[in-house]
Amino acid sequence: MSNIKLSRVDNRYIHGQVNARLIKEYNITKVLMISDINAKDPFMSTLYKSVAIGYTVDILGIEDAVEAWNSGVYQTENMMLLWGNIKDAYDTLQAGLKFDFIALANIPGEVGAVQVNASCYISEKEADYLRSMNDEGVEIYFQAMPSLPKTTLEKALQITKL
DSSP states (O other), X not given: OTTEEEEEEETTXXXXXXXXXXXXXXXXXXXXXXXXXXXXXXXXXXXXXXXXXXXXXXXXXXXXXXHHHHHTTTTTSOEEEEESSHHHHHHHHHHTOOOSEEEEEEBOOOTTOEESSSSBXXXXXXXXXXXXXXXXXXXXXXXXXXXXXXXXXXXXHHHHTO
8 A cells, every 4th residue: 555645535636736736745646536426427537637747547436446456457656546525435445445544635515514624524424434434544634735734533523523
């Protein structure tokens, strides 16, 4: 798992901060965007792949991503795992793609969600998914950019009272 340089939940997926900063800072050569919805959408897949500058993007559904990862196809790449929501990250872990940490960067507020920081809101169900991942040894923190302070899961649960 040492070739996973960044695991991230960001509902915007690939955007300016990813291209301008994260790819360079973590020396990413391949982004594995894990999304059942986007994997089935040729227009969005083409769009996300077209904005990649200096790296490549694979867009796979959860089961296909786990199968590809476990086959070893990504062993030689400096990887970024990218999800649009916490549930997809949780489902990916449960399906067998293991990762050591995850940065929660941008999760919009929905009905019933509670604000953790300026860019992240979580619901009670999402808090349960995060607790479960934490129990499986995944380090979970809220951090939009590396220059910003990390908020641990423990602190986020105190803030939200979830």
